[in-house]
Amino acid sequence: MLVEKTNKRTFTCGLDAAIAVIGGKWKGLILFALQDGPLRFGALRRAVPGISERVLILQLREMETTGLLHREVYHQVPPKVEYSLTEFGHSLNTAMASLGEWGEQNITRIEGIPWDRVR
Known part of the structure; x- marks a missing residue:
C-alpha cells in the first residue's frame, strides 16, 4: 500500500x-x-550583525520558500541578486511592529533577565 506523504501542518x-x-x-x-x-546579499549581511554567511543563505532560502521574500536575479556581469519583501512579508513586518515596540519599552528589564537560568 502506498502512503502519500504530505508537507501540510x-x-x-x-x-x-x-x-x-x-x-x-x-x-x-x-x-x-x-x-x-531591496538589498543585495552583502548589504543584507552587514545589516544583520552576527549572522554567518551560511546561516543567512539558509534563512533567505526558507523565507523565499514561505513567501516572505522575493529573490531577483539580474543576469549581468558581475551577477547581481536582490532580496525584497513580498506583500506577505510586509504584512508580517507590520504585525511585528507592535512586538518590537514592546521590546523597546521593556529592553532594560529583558536585558536583566538571567538568560543562563532560562535556557
Missing part, C-alpha cells in the same frame, strides 16, 4: 502559525532590514 492558533513562519533568531532581523526596500 496543522496549527493550534494564529500565534502558533506566525511563529512557525518567523521561528528562530534571524528571520525577524532580516525582515526588519528589508523593510525600507
Whole structure:
C-alpha cells in the first residue's frame, strides 16, 4: 500500500502559525532590514550583525520558500541578486511592529533577565 506523504501542518492558533513562519533568531532581523526596500546579499549581511554567511543563505532560502521574500536575479556581469519583501512579508513586518515596540519599552528589564537560568 502506498502512503502519500504530505508537507501540510496543522496549527493550534494564529500565534502558533506566525511563529512557525518567523521561528528562530534571524528571520525577524532580516525582515526588519528589508523593510525600507531591496538589498543585495552583502548589504543584507552587514545589516544583520552576527549572522554567518551560511546561516543567512539558509534563512533567505526558507523565507523565499514561505513567501516572505522575493529573490531577483539580474543576469549581468558581475551577477547581481536582490532580496525584497513580498506583500506577505510586509504584512508580517507590520504585525511585528507592535512586538518590537514592546521590546523597546521593556529592553532594560529583558536585558536583566538571567538568560543562563532560562535556557
